[in-house]
Structures are given as structure tokens and as C-alpha cells.
Amino acid sequence: MTTTLPAYDDVVARYEPVIGLETHVELGTNTKMFCGCPTDFGGEPNTRVCPVCLGLPGSLPVANKAAIEATIRIGLALNCSIAEWCRFARKNYFYPDMPKNFQISQYDEPLCVDGYLDVEVNGETVRIGIERVHLEEDTGKTLHVGGATGRIHGATESLVDYNRAGIPLVEIVTKPIPGTGALAPEVARAYVTELRDVIRSLGVSDVRMEEGSLRCDVNTSLNRPGQEWGTRTETKNVNSLRSVERAVRSEMLRQASVLDAGGRITQETRHFHEDSGDTTPGRSKETATDYRYFPEPDLVPLAPDAAWVAELKAALPELPRLHRRRLQLQWGLSDLDMQSVLNAGAVELIEATVAAGATPAAARKWWLGELSRRANEAGIELADVGATPSQVAELQGLVDAGKLNDKLARVVLEGVVGGEGSPTEIMNNRNLEVVSDTGALTAAVDEAIVANPDVADKVRSGKVAAAGALVGAVMKTTRGQADAKTVRELILERLGVQS
Amino acid sequence: MTDLTRLTASEIAGLVASGDASAVEVTQAHLDRIAAVDGRINAFLHVDTDGALAAARAVDERRAAGDELGPLAGVPVAVKDVLATRGVPTTVGSKILEGWRPPYDATIVKRLRAAGTVMLGKTNMDEFAMGSSTEYSAYGPTRNPWDTDRIPGGSGGGSAAALAAYEAPLSIGSDTGGSIRQPGAVTGTVGAKPTYGGTSRYGLVAFSSSLDTPGPCARTVLDAALLHEVIGGHDPRDSTSIPAPVPDVVAAAKLGATGDLTGVKLGVVKEFTGEGAEPGVTAAFREAVDTLTKLGAEIVEVSCPHFRYALPAYYLIAPSECSSNLARFDGVRFGLRVGDDGNRSLEEVMSLTREAGFGPEVKRRIMIGTYALSSGYYDAYYGQAQKVRTLITRDFTAAFTQVDALISPTTPFVAFPLGARTSDPYQMYLADLYTIPTNLYGGPGISVPCGLSEGLPVGLQVMAPTMADDRMYRVAAALESAVGTFTPPAL
Ligand SMILES: [Zn+2]
Numbered sequence: 001m002t003t004t005l006p007a008y009d010d011v012v013a014r015y016e017p018v019i020g021l022e023t024h025v026e027l028g029t030n031t032k033m034f035c036g037c038p039t040d041f042g043g044e045p046n047t048r049v050c051p052v053c054l055g056l057p058g059s060l061p062v063a064n065k066a067a068i069e070a071t072i073r074i075g076l077a078l079n080c081s082i083a084e085w086c087r088f089a090r091k092n093y094f095y096p097d098m099p100k101n102f103q104i105s106q107y108d109e110p111l112c113v114d115g116y117l118d119v120e121v122n123g124e125t126v127r128i129g130i131e132r133v134h135l136e137e138d139t140g141k142t143l144h145v146g147g148a149t150g151r152i153h154g155a156t157e158s159l160v161d162y163n164r165a166g167i168p169l170v171e172i173v174t175k176p177i178p179g180t181g182a183l184a185p186e187v188a189r190a191y192v193t194e195l196r197d198v199i200r201s202l203g204v205s206d207v208r209m210e211e212g213s214l215r216c217d218v219n220t221s222l223n224r225p226g227q228e229w230g231t232r233t234e235t236k237n238v239n240s241l242r243s244v245e246r247a248v249r250s251e252m253l254r255q256a257s258v259l260d261a262g263g264r265i266t267q268e269t270r271h272f273h274e275d276s277g278d279t280t281p282g283r284s285k286e287t288a289t290d291y292r293y294f295p296e297p298d299l300v301p302l303a304p305d306a307a308w309v310a311e312l313k314a315a316l317p318e319l320p321r322l323h324r325r326r327l328q329l330q331w332g333l334s335d336l337d338m339q340s341v342l343n344a345g346a347v348e349l350i351e352a353t354v355a356a357g358a359t360p361a362a363a364r365k366w367w368l369g370e371l372s373r374r375a376n377e378a379g380i381e382l383a384d385v386g387a388t389p390s391q392v393a394e395l396q397g398l399v400d401a402g403k404l405n406d407k408l409a410r411v412v413l414e415g416v417v418g419g420e421g422s423p424t425e426i427m428n429n430r431n432l433e434v435v436s437d438t439g440a441l442t443a444a445v446d447e448a449i450v451a452n453p454d455v456a457d458k459v460r461s462g463k464v465a466a467a468g469a470l471v472g473a474v475m476k477t478t479r480g481q482a483d484a485k486t487v488r489e490l491i492l493e494r495l496g497v498q499s
Numbered sequence: 500m501t502d503l504t505r506l507t508a509s510e511i512a513g514l515v516a517s518g519d520a521s522a523v524e525v526t527q528a529h530l531d532r533i534a535a536v537d538g539r540i541n542a543f544l545h546v547d548t549d550g551a552l553a554a555a556r557a558v559d560e561r562r563a564a565g566d567e568l569g570p571l572a573g574v575p576v577a578v579k580d581v582l583a584t585r586g587v588p589t590t591v592g593s594k595i596l597e598g599w600r601p602p603y604d605a606t607i608v609k610r611l612r613a614a615g616t617v618m619l620g621k622t623n624m625d626e627f628a629m630g631s632s633t634e635y636s637a638y639g640p641t642r643n644p645w646d647t648d649r650i651p652g653g654s655g656g657g658s659a660a661a662l663a664a665y666e667a668p669l670s671i672g673s674d675t676g677g678s679i680r681q682p683g684a685v686t687g688t689v690g691a692k693p694t695y696g697g698t699s700r701y702g703l704v705a706f707s708s709s710l711d712t713p714g715p716c717a718r719t720v721l722d723a724a725l726l727h728e729v730i731g732g733h734d735p736r737d738s739t740s741i742p743a744p745v746p747d748v749v750a751a752a753k754l755g756a757t758g759d760l761t762g763v764k765l766g767v768v769k770e771f772t773g774e775g776a777e778p779g780v781t782a783a784f785r786e787a788v789d790t791l792t793k794l795g796a797e798i799v800e801v802s803c804p805h806f807r808y809a810l811p812a813y814y815l816i817a818p819s820e821c822s823s824n825l826a827r828f829d830g831v832r833f834g835l836r837v838g839d840d841g842n843r844s845l846e847e848v849m850s851l852t853r854e855a856g857f858g859p860e861v862k863r864r865i866m867i868g869t870y871a872l873s874s875g876y877y878d879a880y881y882g883q884a885q886k887v888r889t890l891i892t893r894d895f896t897a898a899f900t901q902v903d904a905l906i907s908p909t910t911p912f913v914a915f916p917l918g919a920r921t922s923d924p925y926q927m928y929l930a931d932l933y934t935i936p937t938n939l940y941g942g943p944g945i946s947v948p949c950g951l952s953e954g955l956p957v958g959l960q961v962m963a964p965t966m967a968d969d970r971m972y973r974v975a976a977a978l979e980s981a982v983g984t985f986t987p988p989a990l
Pocket of ligand 1: 032035036037048049050051052053054166
């Protein structure tokens, strides 16, 4: 069934959205949640496993203290209360990528509860309530071979890789977020972005959505103004910040069209499709599952020591929002300029470049200019563009010392990005240094004057602006390696004209 | 020459240490005995002849090299098939694990090996330790050496029968609701359930995680204590393991063996005397109480009003945990797989495997547990059972403010004939009526032979506060010093 979707402005004029987000973060601990297996990516299937994470009969879990610490730090950064006593719980359901056919998670006794995260949208601060932050284990990966869909039904064979089984996962659940109106999609995106930055600043996860170390489910409902909240749907498979925004928007439009037609919203799980930007219903069976939660009897309750929690709180790093405000002041940027730095994902890169010796203005120029252009062209993150902050600072140092002009600096930068070495090495190896040998330059200037007698005469007669043609000629013979300002001065000097 | 199979573990250890017998001779004698009698007993599911002789040779070599040997070096041990043994079949008495050879050793098995004991093999049990007669083993019942038409108790019937049939001087059991103590009682042997967390569960195939407790079985109290000391103590691989030293159970057993219980106050559990017990059991128990009084103990009657709810609470908690613990047996990673013919879905293969692999009692408990944990029923069943558990714990702690230890018969009845209780699960469950409260509380309990009823052994149970395992050994050893050990008729 295809229906024409209503216009977005029209929808938000008639309906109020309530959104909610559930985010899973894979922690970057050295070992898994309940055993000593390494967590690094890339091993052959089933090489990062042991009796515990394979769920072999008789094996027992032991909780990873580093993961508990990381979760508490996340909770503290999100202004949560940390439970004085809590337990793990078993979530029971059969699925072959779950070695024990239950997941060790937390149910009604999470580690962190009742916090908030402030995010900025269009210069306004929106406070997002955090319901809970809890700790659980990841599952393995099932690969269905054969069959048309690549899904379990119709497959001729199923292969399971348990390397990821037992990786610590933190689940962060917001309270319902009403009152954002037309901004709901942007608020959702801003929240996930801010959450990502907070977690990254804690150094507990690399929080990369593309690699799945940050995953997001989006809940959306619509109601008429003044009426009760509507039935919500849960959208899964939202794998980028942009998709978070699109998923909320798409679900708002879909629900509005159902409601407009007098229909009812079914409480269900829906899947977001990156290519089409819309959602389709998941298996309704999933919502009917009874997980038979009960306290995990193989693990003793967690009772984080209050003094330890206080210590962790005191040692929290400056959180991104405050950190950004401080940098903005230090760099002397307007709100608008700071926003473009943020949008480019360049805050940390500029900060590190400044730390390596560049001025804020120069650092910003490189990262937002040439390097952003290259990243956009290649469709990659700015941080992955191939130049490091220290290389950019070094490059700027060469410019400041007069060894490179702007044009040459770009050529050197290309070498840097291409992996040819440090800016100084590339400059030397490719012989790109600005020609500052006055003897050689004078010869080139004299040659240009001889070759362009008419122009030289004009300059001699006082038409100083005509010197530009001679400068161009010199730059050409020196293959751009001369400093244009020096060349101009030399020409005027040779022609006996005061500059 | 002495029959090496008739000696206690401490006597064998002495002979090996002095060089009067080699570990290989001792081991061979037990292997020969198993070959001779186990066809009639079926205590063993697997006899590891080569592994046992190799372990024995290693002990003899270490002795020859002048190495210091542990107190049980060279002593054969039979291990209940519930513990994972590296490279040695581990079935838990179930078809679903037939042929599974674990890639790792349970912590207790590791400790047994490190102590120089010699593992003879794996003993029979009710499937997944669910049962009180060993009749629910998928590999045929074990028979009681006192009367081979009768059951040896369960679930650890194999470990108890192996002792009574002189196939092994020591064995390991596991006790979730009485599976060490009840078989001990009906075979005239000693079975001790340590404090929960006092022995590691790592490598113990789980039935009910919050109740399962591995422990020692022997023919004497001292031997049980020696084995307890070897296998006990903190294990970082088990989160519920208690980070404290093992109570000095060996010293307590030696103290008790002097036959002096002066200053010890014992409470007879009022609710467990008379009610439901066979007259012969009650009579033997009464006589044992008189003996304990003569040894100097002060005896008082103690009421534990909530013990009567222990059985129903247990039959909600244990099945609930088992329904989750046994979910992993699905044919995907290990053990039996049924119906994988290329035409069936994964779900079908998983369910056919479980259908074929689990026996009726296991299925019954999985069903009960799944139901009790279901949304909408959780509070009424699992939640309520946990409250009862708290009340039972309070009964114990209140009792232990008045007395040093509690005593009762271990079981309401002596060994019953094979088949007598298999048609009515409730009649079978009653076998654990007196042992279950201890599991719900988490404290230690021991069964020690106290007499005979119509020629069959009766056990007395001593229950102590958590981490006071030494107290029960002292009382049990004192009783043993007065009444002696009990030898079944020749097979
Ligand atoms: Zn592992």
C-alpha cells in the first residue's frame, strides 16, 4: 500500500511528537564482560572465545570491574544516581547467537538511574531526562548462508561467530521527551551526538556508529495537542547520526498519515532503511516475547562503594559542552563560527593542532578549509583524512617561517595526506621550498624585464600596477617557488621605482 | 595381604606416603574391584583406567623423587558426572550430553589433580541431578550395595554406592536439595554439603545455581573432612565463592573423634521428628540422640516453623533456575543434535534436540520453572518462594542463637525398592524433606550413619551456621566414634 505522506509542517501543526531513545554502547575494555577473552576486532571467527563466553556447561560468569567502573562513569557524566546495591538479571530467550540462550542484563535494578543530559538545538538548551543506564553482555553474530533473503528463514546453513559474544554493552535509556514539536528529529540527533561526545570524552568506548559500537533505537509517538500520548513504535537499525534524524521524521510522517486516515498505531518494532529513509514493520512476534527476567543467581549483587563512586565523580573529565564553551572563548569565535567547527567535527583536531603550536585561526583555516574539502570529497570523517594535528601545525610553521607560501603549502599537504612523510621531509624531498636566494631571483627578474620591454617601460613611467605581469612571468620561471611579495619588490627595485 | 579397597582414605594416604603401598597398586586394586562388582551396582558411567593409572604413576614418581606429597596423594576418588573433566566424558546422566568431552576441568577437579588424588572415573546420577534415587539417570539406575533391589539415593547415588561397594574410598557429590546427604544416609556412608560458596561451582553443570553445592563423600567423617579441605576454598572463577579460608574441618573431625561433646549444645528440629518419618528411622534417630547426650552434648528441642514450607519453595526456585540454566542445551554448540537434515529450521532442530535429549523429570522441572517465571506469575510463584527462603533463613539464624548446631534424621525413610516412587513425583520429592531447608539457607549439613532399620542404614543430619562447617564435623565424628561405621553384606 502506498499512500502520499502529508507535508512535515502540516504534521507538526496538527500533532505533537513524543520521542525516546535507547542507545547501546560497546565498552572498550580489554576483556569481555564476564570472562578474560580479548575484545579486539578482527580475529578469525570463534578465536576470541572460552568456556564462559561459549556458555559451555559448568562455566560461570565473573563481572568485569573495568566495565562496571566505565558504566558508573557514564552514569555520573549523565547526572544519574548510582545504585548502592543492584543486581544483574537473566533475559531468557532462544537464539543461536546467544550462547546460553539467555542474556545477562539488568532489569528492575539498574546500576544508574534518573539523570539528564543537556543538548543544544538552534542555540536553545534542551534537557533530556535519562531514565537508566545499565550494563549487559553482547551476543554473537549469526550468518545465514543460502536462501534469498540472508535471513534465518530460507537459509540452508547458519554459521555463528561468538567473538563478540560477551563484549560489555551499556544501555542508556532516555525518559520520554515531549514538547519538542517540529524540532523532534533534530533533538534526537543532537542528543545522540552529545551522548557520543560525552562517552568519547570519558575514554570508555570509541562510540562509532558505523562499526556498531554505538547503536540506537528510536521510539516515536504522535498525539493531538492536549490529548494523551499516542502509541509508540520502536525503530531499530538506525546506524548514523543522520539516520537518527531521518528515522524520527519518517516515523512522524508515517504515523500522521495513519492517524489522518482514522487508523491506529500498532505498538511494534520497525526497521529503518538507510537507502529509502523509511521504516518497515519488524516481526510482530518479537513484541510478544516473555523474557522471564529473574535475578542472575551466578553473580553476587553489585554494591559500589560510596567513596569509590565519589572518587570517580571527582575525576570525571571536563564534559564536552563546558569544554566547547571554554574553547570558543579561547579561540575568540562567534557562535556561528563555533557551530561550523562543530558541524565539521573539528573541535578536537583544532584543539590538538593549537596544542602543537599553531594559532587557533591557522588551525581552523586548515581543518575547515582544505582538509574538510578533501574529507567531503572522499566521503570520510575529518579525523580520517590522513593528516594529523601535529603535521598541520608543522606545515603552518613552515608557512610562518616564509619557507612555504600558500600554494606550496597546499602541495605539501597533498603529500602529507598521501603519506609521503612529514611536511618538512616532503618540502625537502620535492624541492618545494620558496626561492629566497636573491641572486637566483634577481637573475629571473632581469630575464623577465628583458623579455617584456614594453611592460618594463610602463612600470618605469609610473604605472606600478603593470608590474603584476612581470611578477607572473617570474613566478612562472621559478615554478611558483618564489615569494610573490619579494619578487615584486625586486622588480620595482631593478626598474628604479619606489614601491 | 590387606585388601586395599577396605581401607580408609587416610590409611591409604599413609601407606602411599610411607612406601608400603604404591599409588599404582592402590589404584589397580580399586579398578579390579570396579571390574568385579560394578556390573551389579552401575555406580560408574565412565571408568578412566588409563588416566587413573597415569595419575597414580605420577604420584609414585614424585614420591621416588622425594617430593612432599599432600595428605590425600595417591588416594582414588570417584567424581560425580556433574563436574566437567577435561577430555573425559561428562554427561550429567543425560542423553543430551552423551559423548561430550569438556575442554576444561572444573575447579574442584583441578584441585583434586593438584593434590595427587587419582580420579577413577565418573559416577552415575539422576539426570541433571534432578531426583532422589538415581533412577532418572539416562544410563540406567544405580543399585544400593546394601540391597541391590533398592535405590542408593539420589541424585548422587553413584558416588554413594561406589563408597559402600568399596569401589572407591572417596567420592565427590553435589547437593542442591540433599543429593549428597540423602544418598549418604541410605548407603551407610558420610556425605557433607559444605556452606554454599565454600566449594567452587566452576565446572559444575548447573541445576539450580543458588542452591548447587559440591562436596565430599566418604566412608568416615575424617576422610570427608580431608577431602573437604582439598576441594574447598575461594575460587575467583566463581563469583558466589566466599573469599575466606576453609574452616578447619580436619581438626574438628579429629576433635570430635575423641568422643567428647561437653559444652556443645544441639537442637533437635521439632518439625522433623515424628512427622512423616518411618518408625525405624525415628527409633534410630532417638537412639543417636541418647548417644550424643552420653557424649556430653546438651540437647534441646528447637522449633523452625517455616521449614514446612521449604519443599514447595524449593520446587519453585530450583525449577525456575533450571529452566534458564538448561536453555543452553540446544544442539548448537555441543552434545546431542537431532533433526539437522538440511530441511528443518534452526528452531525445529533445537526443539527436536531438547525433546529427544531430556528425560521426563527434567522436562517436568523445565516446564514448572518456565511457568513460575512467566510474566504475571512471577510474583505469585518465584517471588513468593524467595520470601519463604528468607523466612527459613531467619528460622536458622534464630535457632543458632540458642544452639551450636541442629540435628534431625537425614531422610524420612530408608532405601526404598527400585520403582517404588517413580510413578508419583511428590513421593520422590519427600525423600529430601529434611535436607532442603539447609540448601535454601546456604549453611552446611552432613549426614553420618547412626544405626540400622531392618538391616538398612539410617543417617543423622547435623546442620551448622554458614561457614561453621567445622562444628558439624565435630558432632558427626563424635557420633561415629560411638556408633562405629556400617558395613553392607558382601556383594
Ligand atoms: Zn571468553
